[in-house]
Amino acid sequence: MIYSMTGYASATREVVADGATTNGGTGSRIGVSVELRTMNSRFLDLNFRMPEDVRATEPQLREMLINKLSRSKVDIRINLNRVEQTANAGALNHDALSQLATLERAVLDIFPDAERIRTGEILRWPGVLAESNVSPETLREAVLACGKQAIADLIDVRAREGAALGNVLINNVTEMEAIVARITPLVPELIARYQQKIVERLQDALSIATSEGATGTSVPREEIVERIRQEVTMYGIRIDIAEELQRLTAHLTETRHVLQKGGKVGKRLDFMMQELNREANTLGSKAAAKELADASMTLKLLIEQMREQVQNLE
Numbered sequence: 558m559i560y561s562m563t564g565y566a567s568a569t570r571e572v573v574a575d576g577a578t579t580n581g582g583t584g585s586r587i588g589v590s591v592e593l594r595t596m597n598s599r600f601l602d603l604n605f606r607m608p609e610d611v612r613a614t615e616p617q618l619r620e621m622l623i624n625k626l627s628r629s630k631v632d633i634r635i636n637l638n639r640v641e642q643t644a645n646a647g648a649l650n651h652d653a654l655s656q657l658a659t660l661e662r663a664v665l666d667i668f669p670d671a672e673r674i675r676t677g678e679i680l681r682w683p684g685v686l687a688e689s690n691v692s693p694e695t696l697r698e699a700v701l702a703c704g705k706q707a708i709a710d711l712i713d714v715r716a717r718e719g720a721a722l723g724n725v726l727i728n729n730v731t732e733m734e735a736i737v738a739r740i741t742p743l744v745p746e747l748i749a750r751y752q753q754k755i756v757e758r759l760q761d762a763l764s765i766a767t768s769e770g771a772t773g774t775s776v777p778r779e780e781i782v783e784r785i786r787q788e789v790t791m792y793g794i795r796i797d798i799a800e801e802l803q804r805l806t807a808h809l810t811e812t813r814h815v816l817q818k819g820g821k822v823g824k825r826l827d828f829m830m831q832e833l834n835r836e837a838n839t840l841g842s843k844a845a846a847k848e849l850a851d852a853s854m855t856l857k858l859l860i861e862q863m864r865e866q867v868q869n870l871e
Contacts, residue, residue: 561718566710588638591703598630607635
């Protein structure tokens with residue numbers, strides 16, 4: 558199985574604050590959410606955004622991600638949202654009110670002209686509204702549980718996208734193999750045809766020069782023709798693409814093997830794309846016929862499509 562480097566997953570959980578009932582009665586609850594977004598990267602790059610209340614969970618979350626991912630830029634966002642519940646939510650803390658009233662009287666005794674505390678200010682005073690607090694341990698457990706679930710979901714998402722990309726790449730490999738299989742039997746005939754065309758043109762040129770008395774040389778005509786044939790043969794060797802086709806076949810076979818084997822294939826496939834592109838370019842530079850030039854162009858287009866997809870694989 559191969560994996561994409563792009564994906565998104567999230568997990569949420571609601572924890573009951575200390576002192577709150579578990580059946581939806583009184584008190585407050587904390588909504589915990591963990592979001593994971595991954596993008597292409599040559600290495601594993603983890604970026605955390607979380608409240609300080611749960612900062613202690615970062616090392617464990619980091620270890621979880623390192624154990625599951627090898628490459629990607631990963632954005633980890635953790636949110637905490639308080640959810641107030643039913644009748645007693647936000648009830649007044651009378652002890653805190655009494656203490657605040659005592660403090661106000663003491664201040665007014667010294668500064669009788671000072672303004673009295675307004676209702677809004679009283680309600681915003683820390684501790685006036687009764688709250689049930691979630692213990693750090695409860696929050697930590699909730700964040701880690703959400704993180705574990707989000708990571709599992711992320712792996713599933715990346716696996717599904719990786720499978721789709723793998724099918725696209727296999728189809729490209731199949732198409733390229735068909736092109737190589739189609740042009741391989743044509744190569745000897747195309748080279749021979751091109752050599753014959755050059756021979757005929759050179760012989761025509763030699764005949765014209767001889768008839769006009771422009772040879773200006775004592776070399777027998779047979780030797781000139783033989784030298785022409787040798788040069789044409791050497792040129793045929795230079796434009797022979799049999800080795801390039803053999804290497805293309807070998808690289809395509811290896812690429813298919815890597816895709817079928819699965820795992821962390823991104824870097825290996827990126828190297829294979831370089832090798833395939835090198836052979837396709839050489840094939841184009843040696844192309845002595847339109848059929849070979851067209852095949853080279855199609856191969857390079859398919860390789861470029863594959864290269865773009867490979868950049869998304871872990």
